[in-house]
Amino acid sequence: MNNTDRSGSGGPVSVPVNGPLDDERGRALLADVRKMIGRGNREIRLDLSGLDKLDSPGCAWLIRAVRTGRAAGGSVTLAGASGKTAEFLELMRPNFEPLPPPPARPGFLERTGRRAIAVWDELRQAVSLVVDALYWSFIAPVEGKGVRWKGLLDEIQAMGSSAIGIVCMINFLLGLVIAMLSAVQLRLFGMEILVASGVVIGFARELAAVMTGIVVSARTGAAVTAELATMQVSEEIDALKGMGVPVSRFLVAPKILSILVSMPILTILGFLSGVAGGFVLGIFSLGFTFDRWWRQTAQAVSLGDLSQGLVKSFFFALIIVLVGCHNGLRVRGGASEVGKATTRSVVMDIFLIIVADMMFATIFYYTT
DSSP: OOOOEESSTTOOEEEEOOSOOOHHHHHHHHHHHHHHHHTTOOEEEEEOTTOOOOOHHHHHHHHHHHHHHHHTTOEEEEEOOOHHHHHHHHHTHHHHSOOOOOOOOOOHHHHHHHHHHHHHHHHHHHHHHHHHHHIIIIIHHHTTOOOOHHHHHHHHHHHTGGGHHHHHHHHHHHHHHHHHHHHHHHGGGTOTTHHHHHHHHHIIIIIHHHHHHHHHIIIIIHHHHHHHHHHHHTTHHHHHHHTTOOHIIIIIHHHHHHHHHHHHHHHHHHHHHHHHHHHHHHHHTSOOOHHHHHHHHHHHOOHHHHHHHHHHHHHHHHHHHHHHHHHHHTOOSSHHHHHHHHHHHHHHHHHHHHHHHHHHHHHHHHHO
16 A cells, blocks of 8 residues: 555556555555645545455545545545445445535624524413413303313312422421521510511411412422423324314313412412411410410401412412423423423423512502
8 A cells, every 4th residue: 555656747646545444454544645645745546446345444444534635735536446346435425525614603693683583482482372271261161162170170189289288398397487587586675476477477478479389380380391291292282283172271271270279278278387387486485375476476467468478379370380381382302301391490480480479569569
């Protein structure tokens, strides 16, 4: 392979390639090409007339030789191939072509435009889902189109009954923590009894609804997204559409109705659990009697305080289900996309619950 000749003055340098092109001969061929390029030879022709057999590893060495010459600004061509060698090279010819240049990095305006289009497209899908879901949940039953009662009861079991334990435990512990923190400060003024007022008002107006919403979003919202995303990936959603079954009626409406039933009940239970946490601290740690603590609790809370938490719970319930259904139905891809959609759903739920709570707090602040 070291024997080279010139076909003429200024012509290409011919390099014969003989025998099977194994690793040893391939490395030698690549070294010869590099040497010739280094000597200023810009046109090199690999003579394959003596190559009676060519396999994939041998072809890989030829590809490297051609690309090495091209990268150095020269030209390495193949000539003289015949028989099966020529057929194999013809099959592999695209690999000898220059690699396409990497795509240009999009500029600021292009990136901004893409994100704006993506946001608009997602917003359009979300609005369409909300309108369709609310119709099948509230208007269609009035028009006599029926409700999937079995699906509704199953969803109530999954979203409501199964969540009672974790909701009550979280709110109880939070009530205990809030009472402890409040007692430390109020002890400085000898007014530990006001811990009862702070705990009951905080849970009635704010904490019961928000904490229950966060727990339900992490539990139920994630489950809704995973369920619908799995159905989307396995093409069950497409099968329902192919059979003419409205997806919102069959899958989304039962979830909306069930969580609207379950969420206020869970919020009430969360409120009672949080107040119970304050009771535990007040009676067993602060030394108050049950009657005195109960009177202070009953005097501090009003029906308006309780109604604020219940109103919030309905809106939080809609947020949790609609966000979960939206993220689940828009999944494309495989199992990894299901996980991403579930994580995205929980993050969006918590963010929107906090934003909605801030809006309610502002409204109640200026109207009460």
